[in-house]
Amino acid sequence: MTIFKAQLKQDKIAFSIWTLSIVSLIAMCIFMYPSMQSQMDSVSEMFASMGAFSSAFGMDKLNFGTMLGFYAVECGNILGLGGCFYSCLYSINMLSKEEKEKTAEFLLSHPVKRSTVYLQKLLAIFFEITMLNLLVYVCSFICIKAIGETMDINSFNLIHLAYYLMQVELMGLCYFISSTNNKNNAGLGLGIGLLMYILNIMANISDKLEMVKYISPFGYCEASDILVNGSLDFAKILIALIIFSLSLAAGYFIYNKKDIK
Numbered sequence: 001m002t003i004f005k006a007q008l009k010q011d012k013i014a015f016s017i018w019t020l021s022i023v024s025l026i027a028m029c030i031f032m033y034p035s036m037q038s039q040m041d042s043v044s045e046m047f048a049s050m051g052a053f054s055s056a057f058g059m060d061k062l063n064f065g066t067m068l069g070f071y072a073v074e075c076g077n078i079l080g081l082g083g084c085f086y087s088c089l090y091s092i093n094m095l096s097k098e099e100k101e102k103t104a105e106f107l108l109s110h111p112v113k114r115s116t117v118y119l120q121k122l123l124a125i126f127f128e129i130t131m132l133n134l135l136v137y138v139c140s141f142i143c144i145k146a147i148g149e150t151m152d153i154n155s156f157n158l159i160h161l162a163y164y165l166m167q168v169e170l171m172g173l174c175y176f177i178s179s180t181n182n183k184n185n186a187g188l189g190l191g192i193g194l195l196m197y198i199l200n201i202m203a204n205i206s207d208k209l210e211m212v213k214y215i216s217p218f219g220y221c222e223a224s225d226i227l228v229n230g231s232l233d234f235a236k237i238l239i240a241l242i243i244f245s246l247s248l249a250a251g252y253f254i255y256n257k258k259d260i261k
Contacts, residue, residue, distance in 0.1 A: 030140065068151040085189075087171045095121060174192065197216075200213065
């Protein structure tokens with residue numbers, strides 16, 4: 001597990017900054033809630049009557065005046081976008097940077113198989129994403145308890161599970177891209193994450209684009225649907241698992257066969 005440990009050591013500063021930033025923003029939102037609670041009913045009505053804007057962010061289905069509704073909209077977007085960008089950025093350069101920085105020859109000259117490099121680096125980013133989500137979950141739960149609020153723990157768990165699965169799916173897709181080239185793909189990674197987010201917003205606004213929700217991983221992260229149905233959409237998650245599995249399998253095959261430059 002030498003490569004796994006080396007990758008975690010290399011990423012520890014960036015991981016700490018990203019996690020601290022997401023946790024801090026979510027904590028700020030949670031601690032602001034008590035001072036805004038008395039106005040939330042009117043705010044909820046206003047947001048629910050804003051037409052396409054309300055539909056785009058699911059605010060026409062959520063009660064913004066409850067802790068869970070407020071958390072789902074405000075904190076959910078922070079975790080969704082923050083986790084999405086982290087997953088895409090670090091997955092999409094995990095393998096390609098070795099070639100770009102001319103360290104691949106040194107790494108592969110050691111008695112280590114390409115499959116080992118592929119799997120241990122994959123395990124490293126998977127571990128980082130898992131730890132990020134666990135830390136956000138625990139800190140969010142503690143902050144909500146600290147302000148004396150209660151909520152449906154099952155719905156809270158489902159929201160966090162959905163965002164975690166979304167990040168893992170994007171990790172698989174971007175890791176596949178990383179295995180195919182030797183370029184800096186940071187811009188592409190951010191573009192993929194932003195594109196998926198925008199596609200989901202468009203699908204929320206127009207019923208004609210409903211099928212787009214089966215393409216964008218944000219489609220099964222809709223807090224409004226999760227809270228209304230009390231469950232995740234397993235059809236969309238099944239598609240996500242297929243995309244994740246095919247991406248990793250294709251990446252594994254390509255990385256083991258490609259010419260390292």
